[in-house]
């Protein structure tokens with residue numbers, strides 16, 4: 014991901030689904046006007062989901078996902094169908110590509126049922142209109158990947174399905190007034206990426222600027238001096254969760270204190286779940302399993318928090334012999350029943366639908382779900398304080 018690009022979590026994810034040979038990959042290529050996916054007349058050409066981030070007019074920043082056919086057979090086919098099903102947890106909009114010369118089949122109806130169940134807006138594209146000659150369908154569009162007929166209409170219809178991009182959500186702009194000062198504490202240690210800030214920090218700064226507030230970014234080591242030299246009290250101090258233990262003693266009690274990950278949890282709509290989930294740490298017993306889940310595999314931005322620090326803190330805080338398991342990237346266990354708690358990272362590389370799915374899945378499985386920042390604040394005994402910026406959340410504690 015380049016520095017200036019839109020984070021994948023903020024892109025509208027558009028998935029193309031359907032039977033083998035329906036022309037999914039051909040439609041993806043026509044839709045994007047790029048050769049993203051391999052096309053052939055052999056059934057089962059696309060064996061893994063193909064993902065491509067791009068700017069697409071009139072849609073803006075999108076993530077295009079081509080998938081393997083949903084009717085694939087045999088054990089290998091079942092594996093491909095499984096991967097396609099995983100994609101279904103993160104698409105915002107589904108395009109069902111139907112081979113117009115065949116019409117809808119059982120696999121297509123099964124897909125439509127899944128879209129409905131997951132509340133994914135869906136659009137049917139009856140492909141190969143150059144062969145069928147049919148121009149109208151009651152429940153979809155006649156398109157041809159070959160002649161590009163109606164591909165523009167397909168794009169416009171998808172664009173209409175995309176909810177307006179600015180849905181009014183704020184990271185912290187609603188917590189400050191114009192002219193306020195927000196102090197952002199960013200420890201620069203070995204874990205900090207070279208030469209830049211991580212995404213939640215960049216997004217928070219941008220949000221503060223949008224609100225007309227000043228964002229003062231400082232290391233934990235210079236925080237005390239900065240607070241003394243400031244002419245007025247900052248409106249809020251936002252810290253990296255890892256520096257909580259130190260920062261909480263430096264920031265005066267009457268100054269609001271919170272963390273990037275708590276702000277991001279609220280932004281992504283699961284702060285209340287995370288707060289309730291953190292309380293489960295108190296109930297952990299010897300031999301209990303805890304799943305620590307990271308949204309990316311590169312481990313660059315979050316370094317060893319999930320693999321080393323959190324497990325150590327958990328064992329130290331509870332004094333119990335806890336079994337820690339980890340998952341990373343797009344993978345997430347299909348069975349959460351062995352776990353007493355899921356602690357998820359900020360999920361900055363995952364889109365909201367995927368995070369919502371994981372949270373919902375944990376809830377459906379009866380497993381408490383929290384995130385790094387909330388868990389760390391809880392174990393530091395300052396969760397209540399970090400939530401004081403959200404007065405209506407206090408009662409959850």
Ligand SMILES: Nc1nc2c(ncn2[C@@H]2O[C@H](COP(=O)(O)OP(=O)(O)OP(=O)(O)O)[C@@H](O)[C@H]2O)c(=O)[nH]1
Nearest residue numbers: 033034035036037038039053054057058059158159
């Ligand atoms: N005539 C015609 N042929 C098409 C059209 N779209 C796709 N095809 C042909 O249909 C065949 C399958 O196309 P693909 O795009 O590979 O189909 P797919 O759905 O991605 O197939 P899998 O990856 O195997 O699941 C290829 O031979 C394409 O050339 C179309 O609009 N018109």
Ligand code: SF4
Nearest residue numbers: 308309314315358361
């Ligand atoms: S581990 Fe999670 S929060 Fe950290 S960079 Fe990856 S997706 Fe973002």
Ligand SMILES: [Mg+2]
Nearest residue numbers: 037038058059
């Ligand atoms: Mg294909």
